[in-house]
Amino acid sequence: MKVPFVRTFDQHEYIMSNIMKRIEDIIRADSFILGPVVEKFEAKFAQMMGVKHAVGVASGTDAILLSLRLLDLQPDDQVIFPVFGRVAIPMAVLRVGAAPIFVDVDPLSGLLDLAKLEGAINQNTRVIIATHLYGKALNMNGLMELARKHNIAVIEDCAQAAGGQFHGRSLGAFGISGCFSFNPQSNLGGIGEGGMVITDVDEYAERLRKFRDHGRLDERYFDEIGYNSHMNAIQAAVLNLKLEELDESNAERIENARFYNRQFSELNAVLPEAPDNNAHVFNTYTIQVAQRDAMEIYLKEKKIGCGIYYPIPLHLQPCFDYLGYKEGDFPQAEQLAKRVISLPVFPGLKRQEINYVAQTVKEFLNG
Ligand SMILES: Cc1ncc(COP(=O)(O)O)c(C=O)c1O
Incomplete structure (x- = not known):
């Protein structure tokens, strides 16, 4: 798949x-x-x-x-x-x-x-x-x-x-x-x-x-x-x-996010809250894991698309070097940049597709 x-x-x-x-x-x-x-x-x-x-x-x-x-x-x-x-x-x-x-x-x-x-x-x-x-x-x-x-x-x-x-x-x-x-x-x-x-x-x-x-x-x-x-x-x-179609497509995103959250509840990962209203519309479903880079490679091998938002915090982008910031200035953002990974959550994601993504993530995180 x-x-x-x-x-x-x-x-x-x-x-x-x-x-x-x-x-x-x-x-x-x-x-x-x-x-x-x-x-x-x-x-x-x-x-x-x-x-x-x-x-x-x-x-x-x-x-x-x-x-x-x-x-x-x-x-x-x-x-x-x-x-x-x-x-x-x-x-x-x-x-x-x-x-x-x-x-x-x-x-x-x-x-x-x-x-x-x-x-x-x-x-x-x-x-x-x-x-x-x-x-x-x-x-x-x-x-x-x-x-x-x-x-x-x-x-x-x-x-x-x-x-x-x-x-x-x-x-x-x-x-x-x-x-x-x-x-x-x-x-x-x-x-x-x-x-x-x-x-x-x-x-x-x-x-x-x-x-x-x-x-x-x-x-x-x-x-x-x-x-x-x-x-x-x-x-x-x-x-x-x-x-x-926006409300409907957001509802589908939220439903997909809730499904992942249930699937991943026992895993060693930080999961996003999925509140009961439109307080999160899941443009992306983003989790934090310790072995992010290895997980990205694993998902790619399994032909699952994923996104990293964002791999480099803004103060470490070379175009802003002249502003004089350095590594260590914004520790939370630096940590997140190493840990975040976003999974497919789009409306239209099929049941067997989302099951496959969830199974593959569990396989990886359970070692
Ligand atoms: C948080 C955020 N701000 C601003 C933008 C810029 O939007 P655009 O790509 O339409 O210029 C984006 C793009 O997706 C974004 O994700």
């Missing part, structure tokens, strides 16, 4: 004729960038997330970049975010000319450690980027209280957590903005790249729309420095269909 890490085909096959019809409509309408199909998707997305505005952009990275631009940051302004995460975040911070500040994470969940976060705050701290890692909601009560106390803006990175909630409220709706990625591997994946920013603030939405269009003021004038970061109509058309 062969089990890929992610297989999106099942989901797409189910809506294939609809996808093809909508792509044909776009070609006939001659309207490929932004336009009515994107607007429809934005409206539906905003409504589903319970916010006033959703602004479609070219990627999740751009969603974060454009959100940061809303705050007019200066070179001394600091942006704090977890050191165990995606390289897109520090790169966006650097592109807006602010100072990136790494903070260590919780050793069990890999999410921001709020006590360490508070310790890293000083008078130059302007923004916290809060990542709902693997699809798990960060403690937004604790985070927002801290942010209010210190008067710091929160940008939520929901790239892995579409449809996720904290105490019944959509992730992305807590901060000044919520940033989503429609990378095909994400739990709300397009058939190419795309991203979305959600916000409740009218002026922010207006400015985000401006930034994605090179800073355009009107037909002739541009009054801000912006980007070419439009959402394209084909992505919006496909995502509009997939949005309807």
Whole structure:
């Protein structure tokens, strides 16, 4: 048997004729960038997330970049975010000319450690980027209280957590903005790249729309420095269909995660919590094991796809050498980088496939 890490085909096959019809409509309408199909998707997305505005952009990275631009940051302004995460975040911070500040994470969940976060705050701290890692909601009560106390803006990175909630409220709706990625591997994946920013603030939405269009003021004038970061109509058309299936596909991910948790309960591994609501939507099902590298090789031999998120913490990436961090600076992230491994959890995973993955992991961990 062969089990890929992610297989999106099942989901797409189910809506294939609809996808093809909508792509044909776009070609006939001659309207490929932004336009009515994107607007429809934005409206539906905003409504589903319970916010006033959703602004479609070219990627999740751009969603974060454009959100940061809303705050007019200066070179001394600091942006704090977890050191165990995606390289897109520090790169966006650097592109807006602010100072990136790494903070260590919780050793069990890999999410921001709020006590360490508070310790890293000083008078130059302007923004916290809060990542709902693997699809798990960060403690937004604790985070927002801290942010209010210190008067710091929160940008939520929901790239892995579409449809996720904290105490019944959509992730992305807590901060000044919520940033989503429609990378095909994400739990709300397009058939190419795309991203979305959600916000409740009218002026922010207006400015985000401006930034994605090179800073355009009107037909002739541009009054801000912006980007070419439009959402394209084909992505919006496909995502509009997939949005309807999001709750169902998240439920399937959660069910798969619960199955693994039951199977692995006796093993020497740290397992993710699978709470009763959408507080974890399992973009990835990630466990921690001592012999991670050997397990990765073993799974590959058994033709099981797996992922490592993330093998190198951000402070040890060569591109950030000049920031002067060294090994030992963020011990929890460094440990996690050696121990985490993600297993196939996608919707459409067949019963015999998930059984095979579970059996193979047990075989390996039982020696
Ligand atoms: C946590 C996180 N943040 C940001 C991004 C960036 O999104 P994109 O690849 O759409 O630029 C990703 C990508 O998957 C991600 O996982």
